Amino acid sequence: MNASTAHKRYVPARDVAIVATAQTPCSRSYADTEPSMIMRCVNSLLDDTGLQRSDLEFTIAGSCDYLSGMPFAFVSNIDGVGAWPPVYESHVEMDAAWALHEAWLRLQLGDIDVAIVIGSGKSSPGRPREVYALQTDPYTMAPLGLDTISLAGIQGRALLDAHVATEADFAEVVSRSRRSALANPNAQVARDDTIDALLAEPYFSAPLRRHDLPPISDGAAAVIIAAGDRARAITDGSTVGFSRPVWIRGMDHRIESHHPGLRDLTQSPSTERAAIEAGVHEGGIDVAELMVNYSPEEIVLRRALGFPSLATDDTDINPSGGPLAGHPVMATGLVRVIEVANRIGAGTAHRGVAHASSGPCLQQNLVCVLEGDR
């Protein structure tokens, strides 16, 4: 790690809060265009806040052309975002949680106060398993069709081999996630499965069973963030949206080597470092939403985040069901932020952690700490 950033964690000069959130339900095949999914989210946010499109001073979206199989698909997504009159806008080909990170830092400049962050993905038209193999090293991995499911299977096996987890632990993650999802109207997979029933299922990519994988989902999500008094003004007296700002107390992301052979797959040092930089351990955690695309990842992430030992005993992990209950790729990480923010915004939680990841075997990780006013 770089000595120049290791000393003191970054605390933003300006308080920035999430003031409204929106998401479409996750669905196996959303019967409309990606711009229309985005448009629904944007309009919902404007309705909830009473803001006009022109009040949103910076716009940033995350999506991936390869999902829809059309180069420059992100350009037509602008139709849903809104860009007339012209807007100050950017786009990342990353999960929209990274777009949120950019927007959060952008508001630190002080010249603008309000931004919208959007994530969207339609995985249904393609074959995500084949598509995601194109993320891997183009010389030694991608030509093998090395897919993220297989790599997650290797990571699961690494946990078993190191006696860090058992297959029953994987099943426990799935069982709990799907049961939690019963209370989530946006979930795609929600059911009450016993661990024994799950363990009786055949392997898909041993040691993973099909339920250890996320569903294939279409979906979009968006948030509005605002600085300081502007955030208070937007949430003050809001009858449909948040009753209080959900402050972003810290956020950080880190990446690891792309080569699995250069990593210890039972650990996530990038999550550990991001958690420290985001200030996870500086207070109690009521709720955590982790981007657990494959059930073994929860084991790795809990270790990296220090759960449950450092968190209060009643930390609620993935109360939405997490990605195992709905995986709107490119928005999945932002939905984790939204699920935490919604609970704080509604006053049912005070401080929480959201996590997002990108790349095979949790190669890249982002951690965000959210908190409400007392």
Added chain:
Amino acid sequence: MTHARLEFPYTRTTGPVIGALLTAIRDGRIVGSRIGGRVLCPPMEYDPVTADALVGGEPELVEIGPGGTVGPWTWVAHPTPKHPFDHPFAFALITLDGADTALVHAVDAGSIDAMTTGMRVQAQFAAEPRGAITDLWFVPEGHESPSGREPHGGDTPPVTSTEHLISLEITEPLLAHRVRFAQGLLDGKIIGQRSSASGMVFVPGRGYDNLERVLLTEADDVVCSDRGSVSAFTVITPVQYYGQQETEPYIRASILLDGADQALIGVDIRDIPVAEFRVGMRVQAVWRPEGERDVSELDNRWGGIWEHVIERWQPTGEPDADPRALEKYSF
């Protein structure tokens, strides 16, 4: 359902280090790079810890394998068409003998029962190598295939590029507004959508009005005129690329239908001479006979498939429309 395929044979130049690995594999050997006291496989062009350039520029390559030890692995019970085998196999982290780091690769073990962490495997090399990582795979020790090639000296030039055919299948239902648009074409009608929010007529309808950010429904459908004015055009001299079927120059035009606010774009014009074609020209669709109109290639992505339903666009002979007024309806 609509189907599309995004396919391209990418040619990747390898640089000296990956090139050396692929050359070695072609010749029935495996190499790693010795960097900082460790032997890495796959070999790297730089220091994996600091990312600094290597002293002397290039790494010391050392031969490793062909035997190795399996670390964590997964059993791929349902291979994809992109995998190296069409039957179940394992992906595994394999530490080759003489290497300090593991390579991810495929083990053709026959059965999951043959797989254990710590097992020994042997490299196999393709009889007809193509200079790619897929020239290599692994089998459990003692299961070497007799067809596996013996190492040879490498009398052919080194591998400097490797080809990777990427082919993605896209399948989705035709969306509701596109179904209605398609039915209209079969009926000899061009269906657009009028937004009551902006008053604009979009054609083909996209299910929304991007100006006012409102979703449009079947109630907003309108039948548009099949007569209009050329608002822009390009004479294309086709560039040859993978999948390109065009060889001769042709015109691609935008046509603003009467009463519409958005032009049809990418309309193929083959039978009006280039010298006569101009912005402002009035044209009328000449439909293919009912029963010969084909909408099977219509998908959710692209504007239209005009040539499959409309035989040609015929000049009407009317006086030209004002080209300047059409400029803002070119795209």
Added chain:
Amino acid sequence: MARPCAVVGIGQTKYAKRLDVSLDGLVRIAALRALEDAGMTFADIDAIVIGKAPDALEGVMMPELSLADALGAVGKPIHRVHTAGSVGASTAITGVTLVESGRYDRVLVVCYEKQSEGNATWALSGGRSGGQGAGGSFAPWIRSYIQRSGAPEHIGWKVAVKDRLNALKNPYAHLHLPDISIEKVRESPMLWDPLHFLESCPSSDGAAAIVLACEDVARKAPQPPAWVIAHAKRTEFSSFPGRDTVRIVAGIDCAEALYRKAGITNPIEQIDCAELYVPFSWYEPMWLEGHLICPEGDGWKLTDAGDTEIGGRFPVNMSGGVLSSNAIGASGLIRCLEAANQVRGTAGDYQVDGARVALGHAYGGAAQYFAMWIVANELNPTYK
């Protein structure tokens, strides 16, 4: 509040069909040169920003993942920007905002394209037969500009010759055409009327990189800092009824916001030179007008009078521009870093004498994405 940010390191590869390197090797050439220029190593960098678009040009999805090791990003943040042809300038601007925010002191920005691995016309056609290419999309708008402005047809040829003559002074440029002439351009095949082959950009492989730093670091840097005194981005829809595709509102808005931030009231007098994204010759006069550098209808007159040549009143694309090197994903960053080269006085044979304030610009998509910055040799420049 926004902290000052400066370019303290610049690195480029030779632009060409680069059959000698991997993607890792390509981006590392530029990154290591930028670090060396800044007197740094990867260990000094706090965060990396990488940009290119679209992924289909090389068939590598989310390349920040597979290039993380090569860019020294392991253990650090790496952020991926993905706008259209403007992506290089967008990436530079994202890097600047990360420094201005106070979060990072030293940011490495890297952009690249290896067009030779795939085919740009294929990718821009969505992988379909019958694609019209970027030139085919822009040609009707160029014809509209010519009709509106009354520009004579030789203007496009002049730009094509000027940029290729400038490129002869830039060792990194892809095209070195010493015998370029108006006649050669005019006689080259017509690709998309009115654009001839020699009025179009080449397909290049290449990478570009900059190191951005906060004020403390910049003041101690080995090279003179190029202070980023303003940046702006604007986007509009590619298609909507009534869209003016010649005098583009997003381009005007972007320029207005940029000049306002920089305190510039008379761009042609107060900016010493510009690197504009001109992939097809006619976009030089179109952007001179479309970014308010001169009044509507006057852009071609500047070109015709030789005002945009090195030594002219408002030099444009001193490095040879996109017409001489087009590694698409990097092209916008190259415009930005060449503007920085001018105000640092490190532009070598294509240096504009006394350049103090320079403009870097890129556009993309259906001429709908704009990203621009102004760099200066002083943090608080005084204008003429």
